Amino acid sequence: MNRLAEYRGAQVLITGGLGFIGSALARRLVEAGARVTLVDSLIPEYGGNLFNIAGLEDKLRVNIADVRDEHGMRYLVRGQDFLFNLAGQTSHLDSMKNPYADLDINCRAQLSILEACRQFNTGIRVVFASTRQLYGKPEYLPVDEAHPLRPVDVNGINKMAGEWYHVLYNNVYGIRACALRLTNTYGPCMRVVDARQTFLGIWVRQLLEGKPITVYGDGLQLRDFNYVEDVVDAMLAAAVDPAAAGQVYNLGGSERVGLLSLAQLMVELHGAGEAVLVPFPPERKAIDIGDYYGKYEKISADIGWAPRVALREGLARTLAYYKANLEHYV
Numbered sequence: 001m002n003r004l005a006e007y008r009g010a011q012v013l014i015t016g017g018l019g020f021i022g023s024a025l026a027r028r029l030v031e032a033g034a035r036v037t038l039v040d041s042l043i044p045e046y047g048g049n050l051f052n053i054a055g056l057e058d059k060l061r062v063n064i065a066d067v068r069d070e071h072g073m074r075y076l077v078r079g080q081d082f083l084f085n086l087a088g089q090t091s092h093l094d095s096m097k098n099p100y101a102d103l104d105i106n107c108r109a110q111l112s113i114l115e116a117c118r119q120f121n122t123g124i125r126v127v128f129a130s131t132r133q134l135y136g137k138p139e140y141l142p143v144d145e146a147h148p149l150r151p152v153d154v155n156g157i158n159k160m161a162g163e164w165y166h167v168l169y170n171n172v173y174g175i176r177a178c179a180l181r182l183t184n185t186y187g188p189c190m191r192v193v194d195a196r197q198t199f200l201g202i203w204v205r206q207l208l209e210g211k212p213i214t215v216y217g218d219g220l221q222l223r224d225f226n227y228v229e230d231v232v233d234a235m236l237a238a239a240v241d242p243a244a245a246g247q248v249y250n251l252g253g254s255e256r257v258g259l260l261s262l263a264q265l266m267v268e269l270h271g272a273g274e275a276v277l278v279p280f281p282p283e284r285k286a287i288d289i290g291d292y293y294g295k296y297e298k299i300s301a302d303i304g305w306a307p308r309v310a311l312r313e314g315l316a317r318t319l320a321y322y323k324a325n326l327e328h329y330v
Contacts, residue, residue, distance in 0.1 A: 004032035006240045013080040015039045015067050016087035020190040023052035024228045025084055036060040047191040051328040067109040074116040082239050086129045092287055095155035106158035114169045126177035127239045130163040132294055142295035145250055153287045170246040178244040180234055183252050183294050187228030188321035192329050204322050207266055213275040219260025224253035224293040227314035230307040241303040252294035255311045269316050
C-alpha cells in the first residue's frame with residue numbers, strides 16, 4: 001500500500017511526535033516530502049525521546065509543548081493539512097493511580113485539540129490513535145468493532161471519550177476524522193525503560209540485560225501484535241482515504257500467540273536468556289483482560305490495509321535495533 005505521494009508538500013502535524021509511533025510516522029512522511037511538525041511534551045513518563053528522530057533534526061520542526069496548552073494548539077493546527085493525534089497517557093496502572101492526569105491528557109486535551117480545529121482549520125484531516133483497551137475483557141474472539149465497550153481501567157474510559165469526540169466532530173462539524181484501535185504495537189523506538197507503553201518493551205530490556213523475562217500468570221494468555229511500520233501504513237492510508245471519515249477501525253495481527261510462547265521466541269531470536277512465570281501482582285490482576293485478538297476485516301475492506309510484517313521478523317528487527325541503541329533508551 002503506497003499512499004505517500006499524496007503527502008508530498010503537505011503540512012503535517014503529529015502530536016506525541018517524539019514518541020514511538022509518532023517518530024516512525026515522521027520518518028516516513030519526511031521521506032515522502034511532507035513538511036512535518038512534531039509536538040511533544042517530553043514528559044519522562046510518556047515515551048518521547050529526541051534520539052527517535054536522529055538524522056532528521058534539520059528536516060522537520062520540533063515544538064516542545066503540551067497538548068493540554070490550548071493556546072499553543074490553536075496556533076499549531078493552523079495551516080495544517082493533516083493531524084496525526086498520537087499524544088496520550090498510555091499506562092493503565094498510572095491511570096488508576098492518577099486518574100485526573102489521565103483525564104486531562106486523554107480526554108480534556110483531545111476535546112481542546114478538536115475545538116482548535118473547529119475554530120481555525122475545519123479542512124484538516126485527523127487520525128486518532130485509540131486502543132483495543134476499550135473492549136475490556138472480550139466476550140468473544142476475534143473481537144470486531146461491534147463488540148461491547150467495557151473498559152477495565154480509567155485509561156480505557158478516557159481513551160473511549162477521546163475517540164468519540166473525534167467521531168462526533170467528524171459527524172457534526174465536518175472535520176474529517178477517524179480512529180484506529182491499536183493492539184500491541186512493537187518495534188524500534190518503543191519505550192523499554194518500563195512497561196508503561198507495552199510489556200514487550202520491558203521484556204526487550206530484561207533480555208538484553210541478561211535478566212529473565214517475567215511472564216505473569218500461566219503465560220497462556222493469547223495476544224496479537226502489529227509491527228510499528230504496519231501501524232504507520234494504516235495511519236497514512238486512513239488519513240487520505242475518504243472512506244475512513246467518521247470510522248472506527250480495529251488494527252490487529254495475523255498471528256495469535258501465547259505470552260510464554262512469545263517470550264520463548266524472543267529468547268530463541270536473541271540466542272540467550274530464559275522466560276519465567278511469576279504470579280500476577282494484585283494491581284495488574286485486577287485489570288487483566290485474559291485473551292485478546294482482534295478482527296481487522298473492516299479496515300481491510302474499506303481502505304485495503306493488512307499487516308505485512310511477520311512476528312518473528314518484526315521481533316528480530318526490534319532486538320537488533322536495541323542491541324545497537326539500548327543506551328539511548330534506558
